[in-house]
Amino acid sequence: MSAIEVVGLSKRYKDFQAVDDVSFSVSRGETFVLLGPNGAGKTTTIEILEGFRTRTSGEVKVLGQDPQSASRAFRARIGIVQQSAGDLGRLSVRDTITHFASLYPNPRKVEEVIEAVGLHGKASEPIKKLSGGQQHRVDVALGLIGNPEVLFLDEPTTGFDPEVRRAFWEVIRGLQQEGMTIMLTTHYLDEAEELGHRGGVIVDGKLVALGKIAEIGGRDSRKPEVSWVEAGVQRIERTDSPSLFIGELSKRIGTEPENLQVKVPNLEQVYLQLIAEHRNGVKIED
Amino acid sequence: MKTELPSILGVGIKRIGYELKSYIRTPDAVFFNFFFPLMMLVIFTAAFSNLEIDVPGAGRVLTSADVYLPAMLAMGVLVSGTQNLGIDMAIEKHDGTLRRLSGSPISPVSYFIGKFGQVFVSATLQAVAIVLTARFVFGAYLPETMELWLTFAWVFYLGLLASSILGIAISALPRSAKSANAVILPPILILQFISGIYLSFTTLPEWLQNFASVFPVKWIGQGFRAVFYPDQFKSVELGGDWFLDQVAIAITIWVALGVVFTLLTFRWVKKS
Numbered sequence A: 001m002s003a004i005e006v007v008g009l010s011k012r013y014k015d016f017q018a019v020d021d022v023s024f025s026v027s028r029g030e031t032f033v034l035l036g037p038n039g040a041g042k043t044t045t046i047e048i049l050e051g052f053r054t055r056t057s058g059e060v061k062v063l064g065q066d067p068q069s070a071s072r073a074f075r076a077r078i079g080i081v082q083q084s085a086g087d088l089g090r091l092s093v094r095d096t097i098t099h100f101a102s103l104y105p106n107p108r109k110v111e112e113v114i115e116a117v118g119l120h121g122k123a124s125e126p127i128k129k130l131s132g133g134q135q136h137r138v139d140v141a142l143g144l145i146g147n148p149e150v151l152f153l154d155e156p157t158t159g160f161d162p163e164v165r166r167a168f169w170e171v172i173r174g175l176q177q178e179g180m181t182i183m184l185t186t187h188y189l190d191e192a193e194e195l196g197h198r199g200g201v202i203v204d205g206k207l208v209a210l211g212k213i214a215e216i217g218g219r220d221s222r223k224p225e226v227s228w229v230e231a232g233v234q235r236i237e238r239t240d241s242p243s244l245f246i247g248e249l250s251k252r253i254g255t256e257p258e259n260l261q262v263k264v265p266n267l268e269q270v271y272l273q274l275i276a277e278h279r280n281g282v283k284i285e286d
Numbered sequence B: 001m002k003t004e005l006p007s008i009l010g011v012g013i014k015r016i017g018y019e020l021k022s023y024i025r026t027p028d029a030v031f032f033n034f035f036f037p038l039m040m041l042v043i044f045t046a047a048f049s050n051l052e053i054d055v056p057g058a059g060r061v062l063t064s065a066d067v068y069l070p071a072m073l074a075m076g077v078l079v080s081g082t083q084n085l086g087i088d089m090a091i092e093k094h095d096g097t098l099r100r101l102s103g104s105p106i107s108p109v110s111y112f113i114g115k116f117g118q119v120f121v122s123a124t125l126q127a128v129a130i131v132l133t134a135r136f137v138f139g140a141y142l143p144e145t146m147e148l149w150l151t152f153a154w155v156f157y158l159g160l161l162a163s164s165i166l167g168i169a170i171s172a173l174p175r176s177a178k179s180a181n182a183v184i185l186p187p188i189l190i191l192q193f194i195s196g197i198y199l200s201f202t203t204l205p206e207w208l209q210n211f212a213s214v215f216p217v218k219w220i221g222q223g224f225r226a227v228f229y230p231d232q233f234k235s236v237e238l239g240g241d242w243f244l245d246q247v248a249i250a251i252t253i254w255v256a257l258g259v260v261f262t263l264l265t266f267r268w269v270k271k272s
Helices: A042-050 A093-101 A110-116 A132-144 A162-177 A189-195 A242-253 A267-279 B008-024 B027-047 B064-094 B097-102 B108-136 B146-170 B180-194 B206-212 B216-228 B231-236 B244-265
Strands: A002-013 A016-027 A031-035 A057-062 A078-081 A150-154 A181-186 A198-203 A206-212 A225-230 A233-238 A258-263 B052-054 B061-063
Touching: A002 A042, A002 A181, A016 A042, A016 A057, A016 A181, A016 A198, A031 A042, A031 A189, A042 A057, A042 A150, A042 A181, A078 A132, A093 A110, A093 A132, A093 B008, A110 A132, A132 A150, A132 A162, A162 A181, A162 A189, A181 A189, A189 A267, A198 A267, A206 A267, A225 A242, A242 A258, B008 B027, B008 B108, B027 B064, B027 B108, B061 B064, B064 B097, B064 B108, B064 B146, B064 B180, B064 B216, B108 B146, B146 B216, B146 B244, B180 B206, B180 B216, B206 B216, B216 B244
Parallel strands: A016 A206, A031 A181, A031 A198, A078 A150, A150 A181
Antiparallel strands: A002 A016, A002 A057, A198 A206, A225 A233, A225 A258, B052 B061
């Protein structure tokens, strides 16, 4: 059974189509990444899955239930990492997490969660005395404390410094090993590559690509690119067999090609290409 | 694996502790909600320290502490309930607290048990502090019969319930966490002026008395005067009596309307 099923999801505000006929599913134990530029519809989609927003049309099931009319029992099975909004602060890290643990039937151990998010040295500090990055780790801890089957993370590392981001990724990898299903939105492509099993790219409310992270955009968009300089001119050739091509190239020009490079387009290039193609009106098939 | 949710009451009681801890760690709440009526009692009693009202047949003379004690207790009920919850819940609506809770399996009933519990504990301590200060610092007279103290108890707790519910209702007014104080405080101050807390109620024009009688504060003040003033003073009240039955009815109507209003309108977050 899929942990998350989305079929033909649309969300329309007055005269703005925020999400347009989006379909995907997430298997249990999988980490699914929704990628897209700001304002593309990532947050709207994840908030519909979390039950914070209503939808205009389409079918949505999370753990077999419709989040729009979800029960308290359903809420105990999902975890939401909220964007720190300044609502916490007066109580200490430990007091706050302990309190939230008491809301769930099967909470994780408070000290283990504090340890997992790397706040053991700060457990007795009032949350407002922590740095922004540390406060966000409290948000992560509160998303985890109920021991959820599905965890939602909406742009979890926006504003993190690189070191904190890497530490955060480690926390997520630990959860992946436990078999937790994770749904993540991000606009950082390295994050998607580091954490995601599968993912989709959403642009202007439409899902323009869907699949394994390493295969997003299709085989063609990942064709290796050979570039060199010949007679002072920059040349580029895309080919499935770059070594063969380079052999013939050096035979042809009779010398070592100048500034020779072979590049396999990474997710970022594929992604930018996808967005550009979509915005130029080109339809992309998955 | 255990799947049974923690009990609504059990979580509610935990919320009371959580709310109280946050309350005492918020200096402006402690100052403007908890200590403010006590401070006003001290200021008014000191300012009018020459006041002496001889009541024929009462067997005692009323000092400024006697005069202001019921008023400041009524202010405490208003401030600990309406002002405290109005500001607190307006902030929680806008700062992400309710949104965060709505993502957890907590029942709104547990949340409200926490809120009312915090109000009841802090308001009780506040009333004790006001009564003890009036008695032992300013020598105010305290009632000597069980009957009067029972009257005090029901007016106080019923009034606190109405005051808290009024707070939940007005928490809908501010449009942001930042504006909560600015939006909630003025109507509460006006309510105090027209309800006989700063000014004697019967000196107000009749139309203003009628308007103020719509709100529970006037009735709470009247109930407290019945407890702490000599019985001969009832002739000064509107209609020449304490009308405790009307006090009970007026406050109960507020509680009932408020409960219905809250049940109909409360949402963790507005879904859009």
